Amino acid sequence: MLKVENVSAGYGGATVVRGVSFSLDKNESICIIGPNGCGKTTLLRAVAGLLPYSGSVELDGKPLRKMKLREIAKKIAMLSQISGIYFSYSVFETVMMGRYLHMRDSFFGAPSERDRELVFECLRAVDLTDAAGKEISALSGGQLQRVFFARALAQEPEVILLDEPTNHLDIKYQIELIEYLKEWSRAGGHRAVGVLHDINLAMRLSENMLIMKDGAVAAEGRAGEKIDSAMLRDVYGVDVVDFMRRSLRRWDGMK
Amino acid sequence: MRLKITVTIALSLVILIFGMAVGSVYITPADSLAIVWHKITGAAAPDHIKDTYVSIIWDIRLPRALLAFVVGSALSISGAVMQSVLKNPLASSYTLGVSSGASLGAAIVIICGLTVPALQMFTLPVVGFALGLGTILLAISISSRLDANLENNTIILTGMVISLFINAVVTLASALSREHIQRLIYWQMGSFQLKEWSTLFVLFPIVLAASFAVAHFNRELDMLTFGEEQAKTMGVDTKRVKWALLIIAAAMTGSAISFVGVIGFVDLVAPHIVRKIFGAAHRYVIPMSAVLGGGFMVLCDLAARTLIPLQELPVGAVTAVIGAPFFTYVYFSKRKARAC
Numbered sequence: 001m002l003k004v005e006n007v008s009a010g011y012g013g014a015t016v017v018r019g020v021s022f023s024l025d026k027n028e029s030i031c032i033i034g035p036n037g038c039g040k041t042t043l044l045r046a047v048a049g050l051l052p053y054s055g056s057v058e059l060d061g062k063p064l065r066k067m068k069l070r071e072i073a074k075k076i077a078m079l080s081q082i083s084g085i086y087f088s089y090s091v092f093e094t095v096m097m098g099r100y101l102h103m104r105d106s107f108f109g110a111p112s113e114r115d116r117e118l119v120f121e122c123l124r125a126v127d128l129t130d131a132a133g134k135e136i137s138a139l140s141g142g143q144l145q146r147v148f149f150a151r152a153l154a155q156e157p158e159v160i161l162l163d164e165p166t167n168h169l170d171i172k173y174q175i176e177l178i179e180y181l182k183e184w185s186r187a188g189g190h191r192a193v194g195v196l197h198d199i200n201l202a203m204r205l206s207e208n209m210l211i212m213k214d215g216a217v218a219a220e221g222r223a224g225e226k227i228d229s230a231m232l233r234d235v236y237g238v239d240v241v242d243f244m245r246r247s248l249r250r251w252d253g254m255k
Numbered sequence: 256m257r258l259k260i261t262v263t264i265a266l267s268l269v270i271l272i273f274g275m276a277v278g279s280v281y282i283t284p285a286d287s288l289a290i291v292w293h294k295i296t297g298a299a300a301p302d303h304i305k306d307t308y309v310s311i312i313w314d315i316r317l318p319r320a321l322l323a324f325v326v327g328s329a330l331s332i333s334g335a336v337m338q339s340v341l342k343n344p345l346a347s348s349y350t351l352g353v354s355s356g357a358s359l360g361a362a363i364v365i366i367c368g369l370t371v372p373a374l375q376m377f378t379l380p381v382v383g384f385a386l387g388l389g390t391i392l393l394a395i396s397i398s399s400r401l402d403a404n405l406e407n408n409t410i411i412l413t414g415m416v417i418s419l420f421i422n423a424v425v426t427l428a429s430a431l432s433r434e435h436i437q438r439l440i441y442w443q444m445g446s447f448q449l450k451e452w453s454t455l456f457v458l459f460p461i462v463l464a465a466s467f468a469v470a471h472f473n474r475e476l477d478m479l480t481f482g483e484e485q486a487k488t489m490g491v492d493t494k495r496v497k498w499a500l501l502i503i504a505a506a507m508t509g510s511a512i513s514f515v516g517v518i519g520f521v522d523l524v525a526p527h528i529v530r531k532i533f534g535a536a537h538r539y540v541i542p543m544s545a546v547l548g549g550g551f552m553v554l555c556d557l558a559a560r561t562l563i564p565l566q567e568l569p570v571g572a573v574t575a576v577i578g579a580p581f582f583t584y585v586y587f588s589k590r591k592a593r594a595c
Contacts, residue, residue: 073490087480087535101490
């Protein structure tokens with residue numbers, strides 16, 4: 001179980017996340033939604049061990065604070081929002097970096113056959129097998145996002161933390177990525193924690209929802225039970241449900 | 256890839272041979288090689304080769320060319336490391352204050368006429384190295400106080416500020432002691448003049464060991480170019496690796512320039528050219544920077560001592576004169592290739 005208990009974190013003196021708790025069983029996923037600046041990304045970074053935090057994060061009974069960076073990276077991968085690329089690598093090389101911990105013992109050694117196979121498997125999962133030899137600087141934002149997702153998969157983690165994984169993706173790949181994640185997290189002791197802006201995609205990924213506002217949990221639980229129109233209006237400051245219904249009416253009318 | 260590597264190595268060897276052959280006295284490449292063979296194996300040298308030629312090649316030109324090669328390699332590797340670790344294509348030992356720290360050390364030694372008895376002729380190199388390393392440690396410790404995660408912009412800004420400050424101190428010091436100004440200025444322009452085997456014997460093992468250490472971190476270097484956070488989530492102990500790499504790189508530059516004076520541009524240019532030819536993966540970038548940077552430096556030194564007869568140009572200026580236009584060309588042609 002991934003257990004996040006009373007976690008607070010921030011930057012410098014400012015606390016951005018206040019006392020957030022949630023837990024996640026194996027073969028489950030959860031999505032975190034909330035308005036801009038509510039602390040979703042900060043929470044994710046704290047769980048990944050990238051930010052100092054108070055409170056506790058435990059993975060299968062073991063506090064993350066007591067684990068070395070390397071031990072954490074063996075179990076938890078993170079897909080961050082894409083940033084600038086300074087030096088370009090091929091798609092294959094980039095995804096191979098996810099195998100770092102699995103092959104770090106050789107000095108100049110080439111990756112093993114299994115490493116190579118796994119990298120191609122991950123590339124297949126994101127539909128980029130044909131682009132394996134391409135330079136990542138020549139890719140579109142969406143392709144790059146998929147490369148990084150493949151790299152996270154190549155780590156063979158138990159938990160994947162995703163920060164806006166559907167950014168830059170067109171609607172086909174948005175749906176595919178969410179479906180893939182859903183399948184992925186249903187077996188093998190996997191768990192996915194996704195920070196998402198798109199509430200539709202979020203609900204598609206998981207029934208488990210954590211809704212944040214101003215750094216704290218506004219609501220948590222099964223989407224069908226805990227979420228209602230008033231609560232969403234309160235959190236986002238706009239009538240979300242009404243907006244969705246009106247959108248739906250437009251689609252209903254379309255041939 | 257194999258072909259590219261072979262061609263680059265062959266090219267560097269050819270440059271190295273010409274670095275021996277060409278000079279005020281031209282000795283054919285074949286004769287030069289025969290002399291080296293004669294000295295190494297003890298086999299008799301061909302009869303037509305004069306003794307003075309043997310001495311020119313073995314005592315003057317070969318150690319000088321090899322030293323230029325080793326210095327070029329050291330500077331290029333250290334440049335490649337700093338660029339990758341700081342995720343900044345313009346990073347170099349200049350940006351982090353290594354060169355200016357070493358200059359300050361040289362200034363102190365030259366102006367005060369300092370000689371540490373135990374070090375003798377190595378006083379200047381050792382003091383230069385120590386202050387060069389000291390400067391980068393200062394830059395790192397200040398920036399890590401400002402920001403525990405060693406964010407990349409902080410450390411570059413800190414390095415620049417310290418660098419500018421120290422350069423100003425050196426300028427003031429040289430202005431105040433006119434009798435030493437010439438030697439100081441020459442030191443700041445770099446030269447391989449009057450270097451013997453002893454310098455090479457000190458520098459070579461240091462550079463070799465440091466190169467292997469850096470090569471050992473080639474995967475970590477790859478991942479660090481994506482930023483510390485991503486490297487961390489893939490399991491790289493970024494803080495430790497970053498410190499280790501920066502210090503090794505600084506030690507390489509520091510020890511190289513403290514023997515031959517400040518030489519810029521190679522550390523900036525060579526890694527970029529290597530990345531363009533061989534891609535960004537450090538398992539190629541590191542060894543190829545050494546080969547290409549070494550060859551480039553031998554070429555620059557050759558130009559420095561032969562372009563104007565009977566006069567020696569400062570090699571630091573030559574590297575910049577050759578390097579700057581070449582760099583501009585490479586940089587912009589790369590841009591174009593990426594746009595389409």
